[in-house]
Amino acid sequence: DAGITQSPRYKITETGRQVTLMCHQTWSHSYMFWYRQDLGHGLRLIYYSAAADITDKGEVPDGYVVSRSKTENFPLTLESATRSQTSVYFCASSTGTIGELFFGEGSRLTVL
Amino acid sequence: QKEVEQNSGPLSVPEGAIASLNCTYSDRGSQSFFWYRQYSGKSPELIMSIYSNGDKEDGRFTAQLNKASQYVSLLIRDSQPSDSATYLCAVLDNAGNMLTFGGGTRLMVKP
Numbered sequence A: 001d002a003g004i005t006q007s008p009r010y011k012i013t014e015t016g017r018q019v020t021l022m023c024h025q026t027w028s029h030s031y032m033f034w035y036r037q038d039l040g041h042g043l044r045l046i047y048y049s050a051a052a053d054i055t056d057k058g059e060v061p062d063g064y065v066v067s068r069s070k071t072e073n074f075p076l077t078l079e080s081a082t083r084s085q086t087s088v089y090f091c092a093s094s095t096g097t098i099g100e101l102f103f104g105e106g107s108r109l110t111v112l
Numbered sequence B: 001q002k003e004v005e006q007n008s009g010p011l012s013v014p015e016g017a018i019a020s021l022n023c024t025y026s027d028r029g030s031q032s033f034f035w036y037r038q039y040s041g042k043s044p045e046l047i048m049s050i051y052s053n054g055d056k057e058d059g060r061f062t063a064q065l066n067k068a069s070q071y072v073s074l075l076i077r078d079s080q081p082s083d084s085a086t087y088l089c090a091v092l093d094n095a096g097n098m099l100t101f102g103g104g105t106r107l108m109v110k111p
Helices: none
Strands: A004-007 A010-013 A019-025 A031-038 A042-051 A054-057 A064-066 A076-078 A087-094 A107-111 B011-014 B019-025 B032-038 B045-050 B054-058 B061-066 B071-076 B085-092 B099-101 B105-110
Touching: A004 A087, A010 A019, A019 A031, A019 A087, A019 A107, A042 A064, A042 B099, B011 B019, B019 B032, B019 B085, B019 B105, B032 B061, B032 B071, B045 B054, B045 B061, B045 B071, B071 B085
Parallel strands: A010 A107, B011 B105
Antiparallel strands: A004 A019, A019 A076, A031 A042, A031 A087, A042 A054, A064 A076, A087 A107, B019 B071, B032 B045, B032 B085, B054 B061, B061 B071, B085 B099, B085 B105
16 A cells, blocks of 8 residues: 655755656545645645646745646646755645645755 | 644653643634644654544544634643654634644653
8 A cells, every 4th residue: 555655755956957746646535735844834735636637826836836637646846946945845635634634755855 | 824823842741641732723714623743754644633612532632622712732641752743733724725734843752
């Protein structure tokens, strides 16, 4: 039971580069989410998706792009990475009770 | 902006004691409340949800909700060193679309 997996787990990149974080879930959960976690800010919602081809902005969407062509995948792209996007990124999924989330292991991104 | 506030801690309790973790929220219309546990370097995991005023018990954990006071708490009875983690309070907005997390309270249970 793989559940929800994120890749890469660790990434170092440079300012201005494009980075894509992958998220894959095997449960066929309808809802998927991307959060970032920073000291002093806790977990903040970037984007979420209620189903394939349906996405919506969260609290901090600027500088990020998402897509969801298949139910099981929800990639997050930083089109031009900035140092302020250095963070730990968590993907999560839910069956429909949006508060009951299952999180992936996280992707630690460092932007130099 | 809807806010969820927690004392960052650390909250230190001796093994076997009751740990009390508190959370306040600003959105009076919120109806659903959750507690997540996050071990250092790991991802959050759901431990409790509560939707109605009062207490909800699950094993050693009790969640308490007071909507009038906009206050949620988590009690951990017979605290164990393995309970040492950061506990995140999360509140779902009235529209049921967005889950807002507090900054978390770090709990340390000393043997």
